[in-house]
Amino acid sequence: MKKSGQFDEQELQDLVRRALSRRQFLGRTAMAAGGLALGSSLLSACKGKDAGAGGGAPTAKSVRVSNWPLYIDQKTPADFQAATGIAVEYNEDVNDNDEFFAKIDEPLKRGQSIDRDIVVLTDWMAGRLIKLGYSQPIVDARFPNKANLVDGLRNVGFDPGRAHSVPWLSGMSGIAYNPKKTGRELTSVADLFDPKFKGQITMLTEMRDTVGLIMLGEGKNPEACTVDDAKLACAKIKKYRENGHIRAFTGNDYAEDLAAGNIAVAVAWSGDIQGLSADNPDLRWFAPKEGAMLFSDNMIIPKTSDRPDVASMWMNYCYDPAHSAQIVQAAPYLSPVKGAGLELAKLDPKLAKSELVNPPAELYSRLKVFKWLEEAEETEFNRLFQDAKGA
């Protein structure tokens, strides 16, 4: 058993390894290439322990980041500037993987700049960018703290050896609700469909989060699902959308509706609840008894960025356990940085024990990672979900 208040890295790693090993993407080559790439990145990581190693002055005075809303604290960008003299242009302009991809696809295809040095995208989308050649290698010489990446996330199928991506944070997709509006405690995916909540439910536009959760509610396993499972889940979503039960499909914007009391229950990301509780302390988040979805969002340097070194310095800064703890304190997701749990226990002992940042073993056993979809399958899943959403 683990000690209380300590971030349990081993279980997260085991879980992620188990889930990611099922992915077929790059499966055949990943195993062979992965070892080599991992070895070399570790070696280079060991070479320069102190920040600033890697030689020479940085090429730019600022780093331009695109990340999701509610995903960082207020201080870290300013702290980074104080420590390095490099400003952070931090944009919270990722609200949906697909929408963001649609914006950057054309320019990256043509090799044009997208005015970003780091974009943060979920595993499957990060995999797509790397596969399309839209990313460039991380400058390991500027990123000695890469050695702090937890073992379980080091070698993922879509990026063997993490040459092109490192996780920003990992999180869970479950259910958030307002007990004042539901009038009772919720525990399961089935609670989403309680007729009492008609017109007061939202789901996420992120296909894997919503469809995965509904699959779990139907007793299907998203880690090994078929098109039929997707059809079953989407038919259910469509039925409840058409009869007015589901009020909207959202990105992070479910947050304002939940805090304002327009909705009672939302399919929601685990860490958002912290920020929301400031507006409305009653709100709760839980992983349904049938299971919840696990994902990581990854930092990637677009191939057209002309300042990969500065981007890697930002990654390095955020991979310091103390800095990662500071981020997690504001955005309570799962940190991919070794030792961040201990640092968080110093900063905020109460939060360090919360299941949002330190899930107990029992909860881990219920977390699933959506399986890797080949292109044709992905199109089919998206088409089904788009039809279920009604637009």
Next chain:
Amino acid sequence: MAGTAAGGARRSRYAPYLLVAPGVLWLLAFYVLPTLTLAKTSLGPAGTVWYDGYRRAFTDYGEHLLRSFGYSLTATLICIALGYPLAFAIAFRSGRFKNLLLGLVIVPFFTTFLVRTFAWKTILNDGGILVSVLGTLHLLPAEGRLLNTSWAVIGGLTYNFLPFMILPIYVSLEKIDRRLVEAAQDLYCNAQEAFLKVVLPLSLPGVLAGSLLVFIPAAGDFINAELLGSPNQKMLGSVIQGQFLTVRDYPLAASLSFVLMTIITLMVLAYTRALGTEDLA
């Protein structure tokens, strides 16, 4: 001197073309070419059935089409009902407040469309005053709320496009010669008859222009449906946006755009033919 005169003649022969050239080039580059590209996209990649996108526009998205035109027509009618009396009052009855009132019509434009629509989300909030007042009066729609209903979307469209109705009607009312109304009254028209026989017909070009300025953008709008509607209020604009950005089915999205454009064009042609366009300018 003769040479100069001949040069002048040459100039005047080419001058009209030179004058329209920038506009024509602009339209070629930013209207004709994109439209052609879109048309090509709508036919799908080689080896597929070329009309498949167009077929699906009516089979899979017929509901969205009907909704788009239903909402935008309703919004246009409400805009006429609200905008005409207001334009009339500003043109004929406002006296020294005329400029102030016109200014107030335009003031909302100082804030962006998106922010104004977000503001309606707050006003229509389930826990807001408006909902509780209407609830007490038993005036709420069947869903028991305002936000994320058809009425919220129609209301949003009406609000956002109302100034485009008021201003053209105001202009056409403003330029009516008052002596015509006096003449009608001399010929034994009462106020109501003078309005119906003189003012209303002369202001129809304004109503026509206003209707087009409201109806056309409203039919293609997706912001109001996205922010104020639920998934059951999605208009064709939302579908096009989703197909372009999320599903990335470009042929379908392009076909939907063409269907929307064609239907709007046909409706506008029929409408202008019915009301006449001579005075539109």
